[in-house]
Amino acid sequence: MTANLHSPERQLIELRMEHADLDATIDYLVEHKPLDELMLQRLKKRRLALRDKISRLELSLDPKEPA
Numbered sequence: 001m002t003a004n005l006h007s008p009e010r011q012l013i014e015l016r017m018e019h020a021d022l023d024a025t026i027d028y029l030v031e032h033k034p035l036d037e038l039m040l041q042r043l044k045k046r047r048l049a050l051r052d053k054i055s056r057l058e059l060s061l062d063p064k065e066p067a
Contacts, residue, residue, distance in 0.1 A: 008061055015054045022047040 004010065026043050029035065 008057060012054065012057050012061070015050055015057065019047060019050045019054065022050065 022043055026040065026047065029040055029043070
């Protein structure tokens with residue numbers, strides 16, 4: 001059962017959840033003033049890094065077949 005907790009599929013789900021949480025946080029910060037630009041930049045960088053990590057994991061789970 002512990003192997004399932006560390007499976008790539010589980011990691012992908014957790015990364016997507018974290019990405020969605022960051023989206024919601026960023027949206028909230030943009031709508032409510034005062035706006036901390038530095039924190040917003042850091043959150044956006046983190047969100048982008050997560051998106052890249054999700055993409056790499058998706059490719060490793062479902063590699064494209066050559067045409």
